[in-house]
Amino acid sequence: MTTTATISANLPTDIKDVHIQNYINGEWAPPTNGLFLDKYNPATGQVILQIPDSASADVDSAVKAAKAAFPLWSKTPVSERAAILLRIADLIDENSSILGTFESLDQGKPVFSAIHFEMPMCAASFRQFAKLITDGGIKESESRLESMITPTSITQPKASITESVTQHIAAGVAGLITPWNFPLPMVCFKLAPCIAAGSTCVVKPTELSSITSFLLSHILHAAGVPKGVVNIIFGSGLGAGEPLVKHKDVKLISFTGGSATGARIGALASGQFKRVSLELGGKNPAMFFDDCNIDHAVTTSIRGAYTNQGEVCLCASRQYVQHGIYEKFVEMFRQKVRSDIFVGNPLDPRTFYGPVISQQHMDKVLGYIRLAQEESATVEFLVNPNDIAVKGVSSDGRLTIEGHEGGYFIAPTLITNIKQSSRVMQEEIFGPVVCILPFGTEEEAVELANDTEYGLSASVWTLDHDKLDRVMRQINAGLVWGNNWLNMDQDMPFGGMGCSGNCRENGKYSLEFYTEVKTLSRHVFD
Structure with a gap:
């Protein structure tokens, strides 16, 4: 059995060794169009690397991989999913200094905060949802209703009992689109509940701060996340984000970012009746x-x-x-x-x-x-x-x-x-x-x-x-x-009103978003 003691993400420690590629179906590959975007160090204004300028063909490959992985992953026992989440958390902890340093370099935030505050948040997200699903996840509703039915005759009703329960099942392929201000924490904040619930996903990080999301792909791989369960596509909002939102096989979209972009995503998704979670801006x-x-x-x-x-x-x-x-x-x-x-x-x-x-x-x-x-x-x-x-x-x-x-x-x-x-x-x-x-x-x-x-x-x-x-x-x-x-x-709902969005995330509220609820109602015969 693979344990956290025997796995390693082998992350690079020098920016010269970071070569960002898309992560699709458990493998890394450049964008099919061969195009890349310059990534600037905000502290110097100088180009430090390039990221894929992915397009609809890359998105389609990633969605196909997520769709193919969904049937098996959604049926994977909770204990196995939780074990993988815990391995991810451990690997984030083991590599927190590397991850935090690159987060600081990429986004401009103080390195102390990135290492000692934000990386522990990332690991905590996976541990939180591992525990939540192990403890029973979303509490199902039950009811027992006594009523009158007419099994054989309209004129001679007979007393009966109807038992009803709810069942939460994984929703399908999710598109996760994340912002640049807290690059890795926001990816983990969405990714952990998504895969904990049994859904699969395509992650589209912001093109302005993509390094740690790429490094996370190596952690996911080392932790044993099955092929296709998590796919990460890099690129612009127009080139990669919009095709992801519009893709017919993506059942739900979780977006954090500006209100104008959120309005655009909501409009694109509404015609296909996708479930959309929008966590937007604030003027607090x-x-x-x-x-x-x-x-x-x-x-x-x-x-x-x-x-x-x-x-x-x-x-x-x-x-x-x-x-x-x-x-x-x-x-x-x-x-x-x-x-x-x-x-x-x-x-x-x-x-x-x-x-x-x-x-x-x-x-x-x-x-x-x-x-x-x-x-x-x-x-x-x-x-x-x-x-x-x-x-x-x-x-x-x-x-x-x-x-x-x-x-x-x-x-x-x-x-x-x-x-x-x-x-x-x-x-x-x-x-x-x-x-x-x-x-x-x-x-x-x-x-x-x-x-x-x-x-x-x-x-x-x-x-x-x-x-x-x-x-x-x-x-x-x-x-x-x-x-x-x-x-x-982290167990209380988080989200806004008005132009700040339409969602509630955290804890069971996040699990609910990545699942569909069914009502099972059956008649109990004498």
């Missing part, structure tokens, strides 16, 4: 009342604004502070960012955040900063004076970092004195930019927080427990924190 409010623990609140609000370069769908990018503490809060915020936040090389353990993902995305974020300046808002770049790596700040906040002059770095940006109606307050920026505005009453705070098309998350800060409960219940968001941010229970 945080409300700080006069009676909050201001030291804790300010520290956490900074994390909520700038973690992962602000490239977090849950970032608290709109912060509302009650008048009584507004000036003190903002000044504490300024001073703490300037003293504690270091921006620069993501491989430097001192770095709090690194570059944003791409030139295009940097231009988008800087465009919002310029818009705020044009609208006469107060825009401050809170650069740490002790950050000797920072050699310059442009008028719109771009940083020049010594040794990384071509990187996509943006200063920690604070915007105040801006109108609630501004696009800067209403649209997702997805960068190290936060707006802080004052409010007066509890009712005004709720109104401001709900004044958005999004509804992913929010946080409320007060030591008054009644107020906390009252306000939290009035916020239109799928996830509302009280006196904390980003504390996640």
Whole structure:
């Protein structure tokens, strides 16, 4: 029997040894069209490797492999599926340093966070669903109904009993399309419940950060995932993602990313009646009342604004502070960012955040900063004076970092004195930019927080427990924190409202998505 002690993923440790190929039916292959895309290091702006620019032919091969693997995998005993999930988790743990280092290089996030926070999350996803299916998975419903039937005569009804139960069965081939801000965690977040439920899949990672998804294919292979159960196709959204969504044999689509792309996916899938899970963007409010623990609140609000370069769908990018503490809060915020936040090389353990993902995305974020300046808002770049790596700040906040002059770095940006109606307050920026505005009453705070098309998350800060409960219940968001941010229970549902999506994921909610439910109703004869 193969054990975790006898398997090895043999992952490369040098970027020069990484040659990304599609993973189809248990084998690696270049794209059939022979085309590749340049992948840029966001910290330097230099090309570090190429990824396949896959097209519909590659997608079709991957879907065929997943479809062929489905009958056997869906009938594989739960114990065997769980054992494979646990081997995957162990291999992720064994290779966490390699995976985290490449994740940092590929995406721009701090290497410490990638290794010590995100890689354990990846392993935990597989362990969570191994345990969940071993413990019984989704609890089936049962009923016993006494009724009257007429077995032989219309005029002489007879009492009977009908027993009904539900059965969850694997749904089929899933298309998993993942974002660039948390590349490997988001793949694992979708992949683990999919294969735990007995479904098979084609994964399409973002073309902007594909390295760790490729390395994961080697881990899946080493862990004994059968051929065709998981296939990974690399390429652009238009070239590979759209054919995957439209493929007739793909029964369900799980997508995490921007709202505009989510709307496009929903439209493409609706004509074929596919099941679609959309986890989209956010413009998340945080409300700080006069009676909050201001030291804790300010520290956490900074994390909520700038973690992962602000490239977090849950970032608290709109912060509302009650008048009584507004000036003190903002000044504490300024001073703490300037003293504690270091921006620069993501491989430097001192770095709090690194570059944003791409030139295009940097231009988008800087465009919002310029818009705020044009609208006469107060825009401050809170650069740490002790950050000797920072050699310059442009008028719109771009940083020049010594040794990384071509990187996509943006200063920690604070915007105040801006109108609630501004696009800067209403649209997702997805960068190290936060707006802080004052409010007066509890009712005004709720109104401001709900004044958005999004509804992913929010946080409320007060030591008054009644107020906390009252306000939290009035916020239109799928996830509302009280006196904390980003504390996640992996068994609780996660998802948004409005332009933030239509799904609920995590735990049994994810298993339900990757399964079909049947009702089995039978008559019990005397």
